[in-house]
Amino acid sequence: MDFDLTPEEQAFEREVERFLAENRSPEVMDPNPEQLSQTVDTPPKRAFMRKLAERGWLGMSWPGEYGGGELSGIYDFILTEALSRHGAPQPGKGVGIVGKTIIRHGSDKLKSEFLPRIARGEIEFAIGYSEPQAGSDAAAMALRATRDPKGGGWRLNGRKIWTTSAHFADWYWLGARTDPDSKHGGITLFLLRLDVPGLTILPTYTIGDERTNEVFFDDVFVSDDYVVGQVNRGWGYICEALDLERFAMMPxxxxxxxxxxxxxxxxxxxxxxxxxxxxxxxxxxxxxxxxxxxxxxxxxxxxxxxxxxxxxxxxxxxxxxxxxxxxxxxxxxxxxxxxxxxxxxxxxxxxxxxxxxxxxxxxxxxxxxxxxxxxxxxxxxxxxxxxxxxxxx
Ligand SMILES: Cc1cc2nc3c(=O)[nH]c(=O)nc-3n(C[C@H](O)[C@H](O)[C@H](O)COP(=O)(O)OP(=O)(O)OC[C@H]3O[C@@H](n4cnc5c(N)ncnc54)[C@H](O)[C@@H]3O)c2cc1C
Incomplete structure (x- = not known):
């Protein structure tokens, strides 16, 4: 199996290369890029993401009704590869994992609150699936979400590890256990601000000099409004998001x-x-x-x-x-x-x-x-x- 880019796709690739040449900056681009090293962790990198957004390059493959460009996923691939070659930050998590899952399963409130901000490059996410006993077997996650006795939401207690970006992102996209009696059918996806009371974020440095994080939850409140899709269906959404994201992963x-x-x-x-x-x-x-x-x-x-x-x-x-x-x-x-x-x-x-x-x-x-x-x-x-x-x- 082989393929060539169409003339339109080649023109887009040239346009991205031109943009990167015009916006070359050591504050934004890692001169020695590694696979996962291009995070949006400083104000200049955030400004760079907003420039990508101004070009309409965030959400290119989303449906038009959500501000997307309705283009083939090959455009996301071309953009990601070019950004990664130049050591520039990439839009992966917001546009791909969070945005596409909200489009498919999110409430109207989540769609109106998050999709425009993702498409404008204003918001960064951290992804929280892994826990001490749940890595390769992520469905073993045990961070507990129980109904808040006062109603209207959930209380989260437990611990995540390896949450990359938690120390600078705005929102946490995480899975939590809402039914302890069902492994795959007992996980719910939540969105949580990363500055809420009860959340403690501690650094973990990898052998590759990269910072990732351990996150502790002490009775953290999350409103029902920020449940993604249906309660106990989170594992299905997590797997689907990974499938949707294959274009943009692993440049x-x-x-x-x-x-x-x-x-x-x-x-x-x-x-x-x-x-x-x-x-x-x-x-x-x-x-x-x-x-x-x-x-x-x-x-x-x-x-x-x-x-x-x-x-x-x-x-x-x-x-x-x-x-x-x-x-x-x-x-x-x-x-x-x-x-x-x-x-x-x-x-x-x-x-x-x-x-x-x-x-x-x-x-x-x-x-x-x-x-x-x-x-x-x-x-x-x-x-x-x-x-x-x-x-x-
Ligand atoms: C730098 C970095 C960033 C990360 N960022 C995130 C993030 O942002 N969000 C997030 O949720 N997670 C993140 N992760 C977590 C990552 O997904 C897990 O580390 C990974 O899935 C492995 O899980 P584990 O570390 O618990 O290892 P384990 O699953 O405990 O595995 C330990 C060893 O056993 C082997 N092993 C496990 N099961 C089997 C099996 N069935 N057969 C054969 N061998 C097996 C593994 O290959 C490994 O060598 C990150 C990890 C790293 C290192």
Whole structure:
């Protein structure tokens, strides 16, 4: 399966590239982008999101009645890939997960309150599914939501972990247990302001220097108005949102950029007076990276191809995520091998090759194999759904 962009889509890609060239800024763009590193955590990045909104690029694939552009999801994909290549923040969670789920299942109040603000780039979300005992098995979430005795809403008690963005986002999109007697049928989705009383947000720093968060709930009130869809149907919405989001998840741009930076380094660098590029093992590693990158690009195209046919690309997505994440680790590993001892110098250190990019990448790519579903879980999906082998869990 392969596809080419239509002339209109190619024109859009050029327009996005032009926009990014005109709006290039070190305050907004990470010069060494990694897979998940492009968050909207500062005022200049928020201003950048509003510029995307002014162009009509937030909600391009939403229906027109909600302010959307009614375009194919391929436009979201083109935009996300371009932003990720340039290390710019991406609109993923608000437009994709929250916006599309509210459009399908939200009340009129949620639609009128949230959709225009998402489309204007005014609002940021954190996603809270994971808990200490609920990661790969997210449906095991136990954060308890019970009816408030005074009526009109719910009281939340418990703990989430790994909530990326909770320390700067405006709203929390989270699952909580409303029926302890049913695992998948006992979860409800809520929207909650992140500055409400009873919420404590503490940092967790990953091996890749990224901040994520642990969030404690102490009798936090949430009104019935902010229940998303129906009570106890949350698990279905969470799974659906993941399917809807496949266009915008896991861009390959950061990996392509890292490979390009490594090839440039290998072309230019000299060791013991000799060009590094003359060493057979350097050329061998470069050829393998170029070939494997092409495999990853083709796997990504299969994901998009399936999604464009309105099919759920679950096996294709798992193959792509598994292969791309592990390739990211191999590229970082090769880079550090070829750079020698200097490769271990951190970003910013004097003499660090390629600005220390691969030292960071070596650490960061471990995180990629966990977030959004671990490599082991992807292998389970491929073995079970793709090959018909027995489930391991
Ligand atoms: C940087 C980062 C950001 C994140 N951001 C968010 C966020 O914003 N919101 C959110 O809700 N979550 C977030 N997560 C959580 C992420 O989704 C989970 O970490 C991930 O799903 C794995 O869950 P876990 O950490 O509990 O590991 P576990 O599920 O406990 O797994 C531990 C190990 O066991 C393996 N394992 C588990 N089950 C099986 C099985 N059935 N078969 C074989 N091996 C298995 C796993 O592969 C892993 O190696 C984030 C995680 C990270 C690292």
């Amino acid at each position: 390959i741009g950061p990996l392509e950029e890292k490979a390009r930076a490594l090839f440039d380094y290998l072309r230019e660098e000299r060791r013991d007076g000799q060009p590094l590029r003359r060493e057979p093992r350097v050329r061998s590693a470069a050829a393998q990276i170029a070939t494997q990158l092409r495999v990853a690009q083709l796997l990504q195209r299969r994901v998009i191809g399936e999604a464009l046919k309105d099919r759920v690309p679950s096996i294709e997505s798992s193959m792509y995520k598994l292969y791309m994440n592990e390739l990211g680790q191999r590229v970082a590993n090769w880079a550090l091998d070829l750079m020698g001892a200097e490769g271990q110098l951190k970003p910013g250190a004097e003499g660090a090759p390629v600005g220390g990019r691969f030292e960071r990448s070596y650490r960061y790519t471990v995180v990629d194999t966990i977030g959004g579903g671990t490599s082991e879980i992807q292998k389970n999906i491929i073995a079970n759904r793709g090959l018909g082998l027995p489930r391991s869990y």
